[in-house]
Amino acid sequence: MTLLAVEGLDAHHGLLHAVRGVSLAIAEGDKLALVGANGAGKTTLLRTLAGAHPASAGVVRFDGADITVLPAHRRVALGIALVPEGRRLFPDMTVLENLLVAGRRARPGPWTVDTVLDAFPLLRPLRDRRAAALSGGEQQATAIGRALMTNPRLLLLDEVSLGLAPRAVDTVYESLARLIATGATVILVEQDLGRGLAIADRVVCLLEGRIVLEGAAAELTRERVTEAYFGLRGPGGQP
């Protein structure tokens, strides 16, 4: 069943036309990797889906309902959670408080402070530490945990490996892999193609705000994605 349907979505940053006519459909349990170069519109697309950025045209449907103009906090209540780029924790609140504040208006579901700490065991001893005093990997784990606290039906992950040490990326991805194995529906933005392809079952490549390549992760070679990534070939496969 289609959980999220996007039709002809446009979004602007001032005069910059960041997302152009994007159409997507995501079924429950899908894991979609959104790839593309810097400035391709990946983050803007995710933020528009989460309601943190206004759509200038097009329709977003979630579970059949039109949510195009719904504010972000109402989308959270419907079950869309975004782990924003740069993690965006509440810096002067503790790990526990960061989780609790997100759980306050959560949908009923499996995620509680305890289950989140079970999924990210590295956070358990840090629960009373201020978020600003955490390492990058710990912050990222907290940010993902905070999004999970809302018991999302669709989890949007923006650049979870950005700015992290390689070992921290491994830790975060181990937890993500476990999470994804439980059947969560995920849209993942990732600069690291290898990571994205390993975790996703579908890949969408954006170039200058448009979808230039879409396909099952198993059928796409790294070369084809790379070509689309840099715009070396048109959408029809013509050079």
Next chain:
Amino acid sequence: MTWVNVVVQGVLLGAVYALFACGLSLMFGVMRIINLAHGDLAVVGAYLVWLVADKAHVSPFVALIAALPVMLIAGYILHVALLGRSLRGGPLVPLLTTFGLAIAIQNTLQEAFSPDVRSLGAAAGWIATASWRISGGLAISWFGVLILAVAVAVLGGLDWFLRRTGLGREMRATAQDPDAARLVGIDARAVYARATAIAVATAALAGAFLAIRSTFEPLSGPTQLIFAFEAVVIGGFGSLWGTLFGGIVLGVAQTIGGHIDPQYSMLAGHLVFLAVLASPRGRTLAARSAWT
């Protein structure tokens, strides 16, 4: 003994300033609005208490209990109708909005109540005048102690609310990152409206105490605003206990100045404020402005 008395009176005076300041501090901390109408909203509270006490023939304390929920609702409406909209226009628009609001309130009060100076002191009865005479040079007024106790309870209660309750955590989260707060399901607009409601109610409380303690008239607001602002700056943004401390420092500075020469009272308070601004601590005020 005289100096002990001066300091004690300063502490009691400072409690009034702290009570004025906590709403100002809350609004700035949560939504970066410097509410220039804060003092005038306090005066509105004083008039409301006066009106209720006068019409219903009840003690100002009873009238105050009736007035607080009204001011709480008025604050919520004020945000939804006015401040919330002005916030969309960038950081300068809310400042201008509250400036305009201050003028509108002052003139409406003059129109409605005339510029006469009033006091609720007489209506409050014996509690406004009774005191403990400790010794020849030292007397502690009951009402001063009552205000200090209320100030500690209000500031301590707000601090507890922000740290220990779900609504308070939402308020702190929104203060630290409104965008991220929306992404975890917090309705930032409702949080802002709640903060304004609390700020306006505490302002009304302070205004009523001012009216019982001394006098008030339609133009009393700006002076109280300055004292409240100074208390917030001296105590440092982002801490309610700091605001209480700042209010007390300001109060003690004023009574010490006033003891040396009555005309130095205000000046001494302003000088302490300027000294804090000029100190190394003052330079980091803007950086530490978020609520923790």
